[in-house]
Amino acid sequence: MLSTGLDCFKDLAMNSLSPRAAIGLFLIVVLAWGVNWSVTKHLVQVLPPLWTSAIRSWIALAGLFVILGLTKNLVIPERRDIPVVLSVALLHMTLFSVLVAAGVRFLPASKAIVLGYTTPLWVAIAAPLLGKDMLTAPKLAGALLGLVGLVVILNPTSIDWANLNVLAGAGMVILAAICWAANIIYIRAHRWIASPLQLLIWQVLVATIVLTGSALVTDGLPHAEWSWRLVLLFLYSGLIGTALAYWAMSMVNKSISALTTALGTTGTPLVGIASAAILLGEPIDVSLAVAAGLIVSGIGLATLGDRFLRSQATASG
Numbered sequence: 001m002l003s004t005g006l007d008c009f010k011d012l013a014m015n016s017l018s019p020r021a022a023i024g025l026f027l028i029v030v031l032a033w034g035v036n037w038s039v040t041k042h043l044v045q046v047l048p049p050l051w052t053s054a055i056r057s058w059i060a061l062a063g064l065f066v067i068l069g070l071t072k073n074l075v076i077p078e079r080r081d082i083p084v085v086l087s088v089a090l091l092h093m094t095l096f097s098v099l100v101a102a103g104v105r106f107l108p109a110s111k112a113i114v115l116g117y118t119t120p121l122w123v124a125i126a127a128p129l130l131g132k133d134m135l136t137a138p139k140l141a142g143a144l145l146g147l148v149g150l151v152v153i154l155n156p157t158s159i160d161w162a163n164l165n166v167l168a169g170a171g172m173v174i175l176a177a178i179c180w181a182a183n184i185i186y187i188r189a190h191r192w193i194a195s196p197l198q199l200l201i202w203q204v205l206v207a208t209i210v211l212t213g214s215a216l217v218t219d220g221l222p223h224a225e226w227s228w229r230l231v232l233l234f235l236y237s238g239l240i241g242t243a244l245a246y247w248a249m250s251m252v253n254k255s256i257s258a259l260t261t262a263l264g265t266t267g268t269p270l271v272g273i274a275s276a277a278i279l280l281g282e283p284i285d286v287s288l289a290v291a292a293g294l295i296v297s298g299i300g301l302a303t304l305g306d307r308f309l310r311s312q313a314t315a316s317g
Helices: 002-013 019-043 049-070 079-103 109-116 119-129 137-153 164-189 196-219 228-255 258-264 267-280 286-315
Strands: none
Touching (some): 019 109, 049 196, 109 286, 119 137, 119 286, 137 286, 196 228
């Protein structure tokens, strides 16, 4: 057992994973991200969204410094990688994080996570319009299926249209998904010098500085009734839901196919719905279940169908 553990640590130090270990790590990521939405729902009841995101980011920065230091992935980024550092830091780690934290104050975590994971649908729609990809029939069908799911979850029987806070919350989470999609489209076009894993700590550092500065200007110093429960929630969100998940996802992306990870991440909203029901007591109503099914199916159709067409085109030359 000791030798197995040492072998595993050596693999991590060499930045490689066996397929079995990668799948196991990927499952941890899906669970960590899914539960983190319920944790964020708790945190934003105590602190404003900007401070919630900033404190979580400081904790993640410390955790990543240790992880990347142990695995020898601390490097100074080259100038050509600065744009992608800023893109991820600002669009994903700052805007996505704050908009989700702000939106989840007014929405059930289960509905917020389904709206938040419409990101692949916005990528499928926007990338061809920007000339970054080709619009195929499976992508179009998957996007339409996902948009129908969006309509289902936003229908007046599921979300109170008379409550402006609820509508604003839904709008912020959808905007967060669009920001993430914009980041994904940019990343696809970037020519990496350092690896995504090596740039991760710099992205988090930039996001942390921006989040902290914005929080100080907007909300002043943070005021909260600190307790061990609040500390543990922040530690989970910063270390498990952010630092460990970001690092693990970078490792997974190097070890298993993009198709597997793209389809596997559709499990995150399902975990999020289940964790919200268990941890927050949120009901799983019919519209939520139907919407989640449509959106996940749409993402799966767009991903699998497009990959099948590409493989056919490659085979036929």
